[in-house]
Amino acid sequence: MDEFSRIETFFAPLAAEAGLNLKDDAAVLAPPPGRELVFTVDQMLEAVHFFSDDDPALIARKLLRRNLSDLAAMGAVPLGYLLTTALPKRVDEAWLEAFAKGLGQDQAEFGIGLLGGDSSSACTDIALSATLIGHVAPGQALQRSGARAGDGIFVTGTIGDAVLGLEVRRGKLADPTGFLRRRSELPAPRVGLALAGIVNAAIDISDGLVQDLGHLCRAAGLQATINAQQVPASAEAAALGDAVLEQRLTGGDDYELLLAVAPENEAALRAACGAVPVTRIGSFQPGEGVVVLGADGEPMALSGAGWKHF
Structure with missing residues (x-):
C-alpha cells in the first residue's frame, strides 16, 4: 500500500x-x-x-x-x-x-x-x-518548579514494576502472574485527577524516581530526602526483596506521578486521588540534590539516578 x-x-x-x-x-x-x-x-x-x-x-x-x-x-x-x-x-x-x-x-x-x-x-x-x-484552566497547569521547603513528597501507585517487567521480557526474571510484564508494556497514566490548588509541583516518573525527583529539586532550588523503605512496591516487586531495590528507585518507565504537597493539603490530595493509591515517601528541605535513606537511616550510595538519553 x-x-x-x-x-x-x-x-x-x-x-x-x-x-x-x-x-x-x-x-x-x-x-x-x-x-x-x-x-x-x-x-x-x-x-x-x-x-x-x-x-x-x-x-x-x-x-x-x-x-x-x-x-x-x-x-x-x-x-x-x-x-x-x-x-x-x-x-x-x-x-x-x-x-x-x-x-x-x-x-x-x-x-x-x-x-x-x-x-x-x-x-x-x-x-x-x-x-x-x-x-x-488558565494559570492552573502544574509545573516542576513549585515545590516548597516542608512539602511532602508523594507518589501514586507502585514504583519499579516497569523496570522489573523489562527484565522479565529479557528473560532475566520470572513473572508467574504476568503482572510485571504488563506494567512494562502498558502503563496506566494518571489522567483525570483534579490536583490544581492541592499540588505545588508535579512530574511523571519516566526516567527513574531518583532522577525525576532531582528535576523537581533543581527547579525549586531545594533538597529532597526520601526513605527507600517507604517507596511503595507491588506484591510482585516486594517478593523480590532488597535485591531489586536500587533498580526500582532508578529504573523508570512507571509513569506514576511524583508530587510536592504541603502538609495541610495531604487530606485533599488523598480525596482527589480517590481509588488511585498515593504514598508519602519523604519531604523537601533547603539544600540541593536527592538523599535516599536506607533501612538503617543512612544515605544509600546509588550507582546511578536513572535513565540517560544520551
Whole structure:
C-alpha cells in the first residue's frame, strides 16, 4: 500500500472532527472556551523503546500513554493527538491493522481523537512519535518548579514494576502472574485527577524516581530526602526483596506521578486521588540534590539516578 492508502485504510477512521478526515495538511482545533492548551510530544524507537516482536497494539497504546502521563503531570485534560510514523518496508498490513486497533482502544478509553500527523518510510527500524494536546484552566497547569521547603513528597501507585517487567521480557526474571510484564508494556497514566490548588509541583516518573525527583529539586532550588523503605512496591516487586531495590528507585518507565504537597493539603490530595493509591515517601528541605535513606537511616550510595538519553 502507498502512503495515502495506508492513511485512508488505517488512520482516517481514527480521525477526530478537527482532523478533517486527514484529507488536509493541518487540523483546525478550537480549544474549549476559557481554557489554555497544553502540548507534549514523545517518541518511541524500535530497539530503544520497544522490541521488534512486541505486539503492535501495545506499542501504539504505550506511545499514547507516555504522552498522556505528561498531560497528567500538568493537570491537563486530554483533547487529541498528532501522530508520525516512519516504517521500513518489512512492516506489513497486519502490523498496521494491529497498531491502529491499539490506537483506537485508547482513543475510546481516554476520550481523544487523531488530529493529523505525517507518514514516512524508514531504512531500518520503526520510529514513532505522538504529540498530545490537552487543556487546563488558565494559570492552573502544574509545573516542576513549585515545590516548597516542608512539602511532602508523594507518589501514586507502585514504583519499579516497569523496570522489573523489562527484565522479565529479557528473560532475566520470572513473572508467574504476568503482572510485571504488563506494567512494562502498558502503563496506566494518571489522567483525570483534579490536583490544581492541592499540588505545588508535579512530574511523571519516566526516567527513574531518583532522577525525576532531582528535576523537581533543581527547579525549586531545594533538597529532597526520601526513605527507600517507604517507596511503595507491588506484591510482585516486594517478593523480590532488597535485591531489586536500587533498580526500582532508578529504573523508570512507571509513569506514576511524583508530587510536592504541603502538609495541610495531604487530606485533599488523598480525596482527589480517590481509588488511585498515593504514598508519602519523604519531604523537601533547603539544600540541593536527592538523599535516599536506607533501612538503617543512612544515605544509600546509588550507582546511578536513572535513565540517560544520551
